[in-house]
Amino acid sequence: MAAEPTRAENDAADRALAQWLAKAPKEATLEPALEIVDPHHHLWIDALHGGPRRYLIDEIMADMNSGHNVVGTVFVDCFSMYTEGVTDGSHTVGETTFAQGMFAMSDSGAWGKTRVCQGIISRVDLSLGAQKVEQYLRAHMAAGRNFRGIRSFDFAPWPATEAEKEPLADAVFVEGLEVVNKLGLVLEVYAGHSLDTGFAHIAQLADKFPELTIVLNHCGAMAGPALLSTPALVDQWKAGITAVAAAGNQNIVCKLGGIQMAMNGFGTHPSFCSRVRPSGCVLKAHARARGCVCVFVGGWVDG
Numbered sequence: 275m276a277a278e279p280t281r282a283e284n285d286a287a288d289r290a291l292a293q294w295l296a297k298a299p300k301e302a303t304l305e306p307a308l309e310i311v312d313p314h315h316h317l318w319i320d321a322l323h324g325g326p327r328r329y330l331i332d333e334i335m336a337d338m339n340s341g342h343n344v345v346g347t348v349f350v351d352c353f354s355m356y357t358e359g360v361t362d363g364s365h366t367v368g369e370t371t372f373a374q375g376m377f378a379m380s381d382s383g384a385w386g387k388t389r390v391c392q393g394i395i396s397r398v399d400l401s402l403g404a405q406k407v408e409q410y411l412r413a414h415m416a417a418g419r420n421f422r423g424i425r426s427f428d429f430a431p432w433p434a435t436e437a438e439k440e441p442l443a444d445a446v447f448v449e450g451l452e453v454v455n456k457l458g459l460v461l462e463v464y465a466g467h468s469l470d471t472g473f474a475h476i477a478q479l480a481d482k483f484p485e486l487t488i489v490l491n492h493c494g495a496m497a498g499p500a501l502l503s504t505p506a507l508v509d510q511w512k513a514g515i516t517a518v519a520a521a522g523n524q525n526i527v528c529k530l531g532g533i534q535m536a537m538n539g540f541g542t543h544p545s546f547c548s549r550v551r552p553s554g555c556v557l558k559a560h561a562r563a564r565g566c567v568c569v570f571v572g573g574w575v576d577g
C-alpha cells in the first residue's frame with residue numbers, strides 16, 4: 275500500500291489546485307443580495323477524497339466571501355476529526371465538537387458574515403442497539419448545539435465495492451432508527467450505485483417512518499456523466515426518484531448536489547463547469563416534477 279501524502283505534500287497540491295482554479299474566467303454574481311444557506315459541505319485536513327486536501331475556516335470563508343450572500347451552512351459528516359483511540363462507537367462525537375468549534379469561529383464575525391456549520395450532520399452506527407445509539411446521539415447533542423442529525427450509508431454500499439445490505443430487515447438497526455425519530459433528528463441517506471435496491475430501501479424507510487425527516491444526498495444516487503451517458507441508468511434513476519417521492523408522508527428532501535464528484539464520472543479538467551450544468555438541469559426537472567422538495571448544494575467540497 276502506498277504511503278499517505280505528508281501534510282507538506284498536501285499543501286503543495288492545494289497550492290497547485292488554487293493556481294489552476296485561478297485560470298477560470300471571472301463571472302458576475304447573480305442576485306448578490308439573495309440570502310443563501312449552503313445545505314451540504316465538508317471541512318477537513320489531509321483529505322483523500324479529491325479536491326482541496328485542507329478545507330478549514332480560512333478556505334471555506336474565502337469561498338463564502340466570493341460574491342454571494344451566503345448567510346449560513348450545514349456541515350455534513352466526512353469522517354473528519356473523529357476522536358483518536360476511542361473504539362466503543364462514540365468516536366464520531368469528535369466531529370460534532372470540531373464542527374461546533376468552526377461555527378464558533380465564524381460566529382465571531384472575524385471571517386465575515388457567513389455562519390458556517392449552523393447545522394451539523396454527523397454519524398452514529400445505528401446497528402449498535404437502541405441504548406448505545408441514544409447515548410451517542412445525546413453525546414453529539416451535548417457536544418454541539420447545532421447538531422441536527424446523522425447520515426447513514428446503510429441503505430446502499432459506500433464505497434460501491436461493499437456488500438449490499440437489507441437494513442430494515444435488521445431489528446436492531448430499526449431500533450436505532452426509532453431513536454433517531456424519537457429525538458426529532460434528521461436522517462441523511464443515499465442510494466449510491468444501487469439504483470434499484472437503494473431507492474427501494476429508502477422508499478420503505480419513508481413508509482415505515484412517515485414522521486422522520488429524510489434527506490437524500492447527491493440527487494439520491496450516482497448522478498453525473500456516469501448515469502446520464504446511459505439511457506437505461508437514467509430510466510432507473512427516474513423510476514427510483516419517483517418511487518421515493520411517492521413514499522412516506524412528504525417527509526423526504528432531495529439535495530441537488532454531488533454531481534461533480536469523481537465517482538460520478540467527473541474529472542478535474544476545463545470542461546468541468548459545462549458538464550455540470552446540463553446534468554443538474556435534467557435531474558432537477560425530473561425530481562421537481564415528481565414532487566420532491568429540492569435544495570441546491572454549492573461548493574467544491576461536496577461528498
